[in-house]
Amino acid sequence: MRKRQIARLKSCVEYLCSLDPPRNCWNFESLSKCRTYIAQELEGMKYGYELQLWKARGNEYANIITRYGDPSKPKLIVGTHYEVYGNMPGADDNASGVAGLLEILRILKSSKQELDYCIEVVFYCLEEPPFFGTDDMGSYIHAKSLVDSGNEIKGMVCLDMIGYFSDEVDSQNFPTQELSQRYPSTANFIVAVGIKAHETFLNHFYEGMLPKAEIDIQKIAFNDSDGLAGLSDQRNYWNFNIPALMINNTAFLRNANYHQETDLPETLDYKKMAAVVNSVARAIQTL
Numbered sequence: 043m044r045k046r047q048i049a050r051l052k053s054c055v056e057y058l059c060s061l062d063p064p065r066n067c068w069n070f071e072s073l074s075k076c077r078t079y080i081a082q083e084l085e086g087m088k089y090g091y092e093l094q095l096w097k098a099r100g101n102e103y104a105n106i107i108t109r110y111g112d113p114s115k116p117k118l119i120v121g122t123h124y125e126v127y128g129n130m131p132g133a134d135d136n137a138s139g140v141a142g143l144l145e146i147l148r149i150l151k152s153s154k155q156e157l158d159y160c161i162e163v164v165f166y167c168l169e170e171p172p173f174f175g176t177d178d179m180g181s182y183i184h185a186k187s188l189v190d191s192g193n194e195i196k197g198m199v200c201l202d203m204i205g206y207f208s209d210e211v212d213s214q215n216f217p218t219q220e221l222s223q224r225y226p227s228t229a230n231f232i233v234a235v236g237i238k239a240h241e242t243f244l245n246h247f248y249e250g251m252l253p254k255a256e257i258d259i260q261k262i263a264f265n266d267s268d269g270l271a272g273l274s275d276q277r278n279y280w281n282f283n284i285p286a287l288m289i290n291n292t293a294f295l296r297n298a299n300y301h302q303e304t305d306l307p308e309t310l311d312y313k314k315m316a317a318v319v320n321s322v323a324r325a326i327q328t329l
Contacts (some may be wrong), residue, residue, distance in 0.1 A: 064130060109163065204319075232259055233259075234247060275288075
């Protein structure tokens with residue numbers, strides 16, 4: 043099972059990174075191929091899906107939405123962005139998140155577990171600049187739609203950059219001395235990132251990741267959504283007072299390939315990535 047899982051993660055990352063030109067916000071044919079790939083994977087797992095469409099700067103973009111469980115129940119949102127920054131291949135950022143979320147859906151389907159909440163899974167577009175931090179982000183569009191329709195939301199989990207790790211000593215960088223004293227200096231861990239305002243949700247999810255974990259899992263609650271806390275799609279759910287967190291490998295603080303042409307499939311550790319996916323899936327199923 044683990045070998046097949048690792049192979050699927052790697053295959054997904056390799057396909058997304060092979061799209062030429064890269065799947066950025068201006069390369070519409072590549073974005074379409076990316077969406078088609080995701081849709082075919084969902085269909086292969088017997089998931090239905092829908093496209094959430096909107097226009098930004100005169101162009102049409104789409105989120106891909108699928109669900110596990112009864113949609114009339116309270117929702118737990120799990121999301122990841124599928125487009126890249128500029129002309130980068132985007133293996134860690136964020137083919138890793140797409141591959142991981144597809145694998146989580148596969149785990150949910152095979153478990154056949156009945157939950158008292160619905161897991162709504164969203165593959166977002168327009169997380170990267172020049173749309174980052176604007177109301178045109180796919181995650182903003184989705185979060186607002188939830189609030190406008192009056193859905194009851196348990197929280198949101200964002201997967202962004204979950205594939206790059208290092209076992210070398212002192213391979214992990216930190217923005218402050220305080221953080222360097224609190225967290226490991228070897229970059230072989232994953233972090234659940236949240237904010238103080240929603241620390242209860244962060245703690246519950248983190249605790250759900252720990253049992254049977256095959257990777258070191260850390261957590262951090264920043265004081266607010268500014269700076270490092272809000273560097274991905276979870277930020278837009280905080281804007282609507284929805285508890286949210288990010289699962290992340292610390293991005294540019296660890297991975298020198300961040301937003302570079304060297305962010306390639308062969309730089310990722312698929313065994314550790316699988317361990318992250320399995321821990322997230324367990325937490326999703328036990329909230």
